[in-house]
Amino acid sequence: MHAALEGEPDIRARMERFWPIAEACLERVYGSRPDCEAWLQCIARVVREFAAARPAELRARDQAAGQWWRGRNVVGYSAYVDRFAGDLTRLQGRLPYLKELGVAYLHLLPLFKAREGENDGGFAVSDFGAVDPRLGTVADLQTLARKAHDTGISLVLDLVCNHTSDDHAWALAARSGDEEYRDYYLVLPDLPTVNAYEQCLTDVFPDVAPGNFTYSEPMGGWVWTTFYPFQWDLNYANPAVFCEMTAAMLRLANMGVDGLRMDSAPFLWKRRGTDCRNQPEAHWLLAAWRALLTIAAPGVVLKAEAIERLEDVTSYFGDNSAEPECHLAYNNGAMTALWAALSLGDGRPVQSLIEAARSKPPWGTWLNYVRCHDDIIWSALTPYLDLEDLNRCSSFFSGHGSGSFAAGTAFQAVAGVPPSTNGMAAALVGVSDDEPDSAAARRLLLLYGVSYALDGVPVIWMGDEIALGDSTAREGDGSAPHDGRWSQRPFMDWRRADLRADGETLAGHVFQQLTLYGRVRAAQPAFDAQFAARSMRSIDPAVLSFVRGEGSAAVQCIANFSDRARTAGFALGGNGWLDLLSEDVGRGRDVDLGPYQVRWLVTHS
Numbered sequence: 281m282h283a284a285l286e287g288e289p290d291i292r293a294r295m296e297r298f299w300p301i302a303e304a305c306l307e308r309v310y311g312s313r314p315d316c317e318a319w320l321q322c323i324a325r326v327v328r329e330f331a332a333a334r335p336a337e338l339r340a341r342d343q344a345a346g347q348w349w350r351g352r353n354v355v356g357y358s359a360y361v362d363r364f365a366g367d368l369t370r371l372q373g374r375l376p377y378l379k380e381l382g383v384a385y386l387h388l389l390p391l392f393k394a395r396e397g398e399n400d401g402g403f404a405v406s407d408f409g410a411v412d413p414r415l416g417t418v419a420d421l422q423t424l425a426r427k428a429h430d431t432g433i434s435l436v437l438d439l440v441c442n443h444t445s446d447d448h449a450w451a452l453a454a455r456s457g458d459e460e461y462r463d464y465y466l467v468l469p470d471l472p473t474v475n476a477y478e479q480c481l482t483d484v485f486p487d488v489a490p491g492n493f494t495y496s497e498p499m500g501g502w503v504w505t506t507f508y509p510f511q512w513d514l515n516y517a518n519p520a521v522f523c524e525m526t527a528a529m530l531r532l533a534n535m536g537v538d539g540l541r542m543d544s545a546p547f548l549w550k551r552r553g554t555d556c557r558n559q560p561e562a563h564w565l566l567a568a569w570r571a572l573l574t575i576a577a578p579g580v581v582l583k584a585e586a587i588e589r590l591e592d593v594t595s596y597f598g599d600n601s602a603e604p605e606c607h608l609a610y611n612n613g614a615m616t617a618l619w620a621a622l623s624l625g626d627g628r629p630v631q632s633l634i635e636a637a638r639s640k641p642p643w644g645t646w647l648n649y650v651r652c653h654d655d656i657i658w659s660a661l662t663p664y665l666d667l668e669d670l671n672r673c674s675s676f677f678s679g680h681g682s683g684s685f686a687a688g689t690a691f692q693a694v695a696g697v698p699p700s701t702n703g704m705a706a707a708l709v710g711v712s713d714d715e716p717d718s719a720a721a722r723r724l725l726l727l728y729g730v731s732y733a734l735d736g737v738p739v740i741w742m743g744d745e746i747a748l749g750d751s752t753a754r755e756g757d758g759s760a761p762h763d764g765r766w767s768q769r770p771f772m773d774w775r776r777a778d779l780r781a782d783g784e785t786l787a788g789h790v791f792q793q794l795t796l797y798g799r800v801r802a803a804q805p806a807f808d809a810q811f812a813a814r815s816m817r818s819i820d821p822a823v824l825s826f827v828r829g830e831g832s833a834a835v836q837c838i839a840n841f842s843d844r845a846r847t848a849g850f851a852l853g854g855n856g857w858l859d860l861l862s863e864d865v866g867r868g869r870d871v872d873l874g875p876y877q878v879r880w881l882v883t884h885s
């Protein structure tokens with residue numbers, strides 16, 4: 281049956297169009313190897329097989345997909361399965377909740393079989409094809425995908441492509457002396473070699489997992505471990521690794537997954553004498569994957585997890601439209617700038633990032649967010665703020681410094697680098713009571729109000745929609761008591777979520793405001809993805825102002841990052857304005873803003 285399908289005109293046409301792109305990229309990476317041609321054939325075979333095996337309902341979905349992730353109606357939600365719902369089956373029962381919140385894109389953090397004990401929140405994968413038995417089975421995942429699709433929700437999962445767990449079958453084989461599998465990993469023979477590499481590398485977890493190599497007795501050398509010692513980096517210089525991970529990617533696509541978060545993409549290629557991040561080969565591999573995915577599962581998107589400086593992040597969309605890489609990328613610059621702006625009472629950091637983000641190529645789409653399961657890394661703002669300001673932001677959010685309202689914690693203290701910040705958004709904005717209109721509540725809604733108005737997909741981190749606070753216990757398998765990121769990975773509080781219809785409660789107020797943002801956004805053509813945010817000059821540094829869309833359909837977003845009332849200028853045409861969020865109207869150019877207020881303005885004559 282597969283052979284017959286393989287001959288299908290659609291697949292053949294896509295193969296003809298996109299295989300040459302993949303081939304060109306892979307030749308750049310592997311062309312000097314005598315076995316390059318054989319590997320290319322092997323990869324082509326894998327792609328044809330998965331293309332042929334793609335279930336009919338997913339082929340129909342591919343055809344109808346269009347550019348679904350660019351729709352102004354798409355709001356995302358990101359969560360751990362166990363923390364949000366318990367397991368995959370029970371998660372089905374939570375889809376109506378997500379729908380009510382306006383969610384059309386659900387990103388579930390790693391749910392594949394991970395190593396026992398510490399596993400970096402599931403990011404140490406032992407089997408890319410098996411679901412963690414505590415969460416369910418592959419059949420449960422497929423059912424969830426189907427149910428999500430029926431509800432109008434696309435499903436996005438992590439592809440942890442940079443490393444495997446040290447108990448993955450490949451790692452076990454390597455440890456038992458199998459030379460073929462040893463070459464799936466990077467093993468350095470001695471300390472001088474390790475030190476030669478280390479000189480140019482930085483640590484991702486300097487406190488909790490210092491160094492980039494781990495000595496392994498059975499491997500007789502130092503295994504490359506960028507993250508935790510139990511996460512072994514894959515050796516992409518070996519085409520067998522690329523081929524295996526292509527199969528892993530396409531297997532997920534054929535299970536009904538609509539998008540893949542390419543975890544730790546900047547680290548895929550190592551080159552001595554460099555920091556081993558963002559190397560050209562990492563980009564060629566991603567461009568090859570994009571082309572292969574377009575052949576086998578054209579409705580599925582790639583999302584870059586590249587928490588780097590903006591200039592490096594935009595390159596994950598691909599430098600030219602003929603060789604695109606990821607469809608989506610985290611806008612971590614804007615996210616970090618939002619928090620910096622809040623602590624400094626100054627909108628200019630966000631304004632700088634909006635200006636810089638205009639270098640994004642038109643075929644790429646941002647993923648905008650306020651918080652996620654990881655820490656806020658201040659060094660992403662190095663080109664825009666000086667070290668003193670970044671240190672100020674960092675200590676502000678751990679509750680130090682004058683006027684701090686925040687109750688976060690500092691993470692990863694190393695000399696010369698501002699410690700990053702942990703904590704749920706509610707903790708960082710200083711929520712301390714259930715008051716729906718407190719300054720803290722306004723701060724939370726300010727950040728989400730800006731995030732929803734930027735160009736791209738806004739993604740809610742689980743619990744923010746009810747102003748959920750930090751995790752009180754570091755319970756759960758795979759958690760590491762010393763890794764402070766577990767603060768922002770609480771269990772969902774469904775009793776609190778039950779208050780969502782009651783606008784007199786904080787949870788209800790925030791939930792209703794976020795759904796309002798989503799509704800208003802969906803109704804305004806100015807929020808279409810092609811209209812990049814254009815920052816406007818604001819006389820008052822506390823006020824951020826930017827415009828989306830053009831002409832009479834344009835929307836101006838103004839956001840007051842200070843705790844005092846301010847006046848801002850209406851920048852669109854006409855004699856008056858209407859705030860789509862509060863429904864306030866005004867004449868002339870002056871617009872009043874309460875402390876931490878955000879407004880989305882249109883012309884109102």
Ligand code: GLC
Binds near residue numbers: 401440507585653
């Ligand atoms: C990504 C994840 C993070 C994880 C790391 C290693 O950055 O977001 O949680 O620790 O990759 O897989």
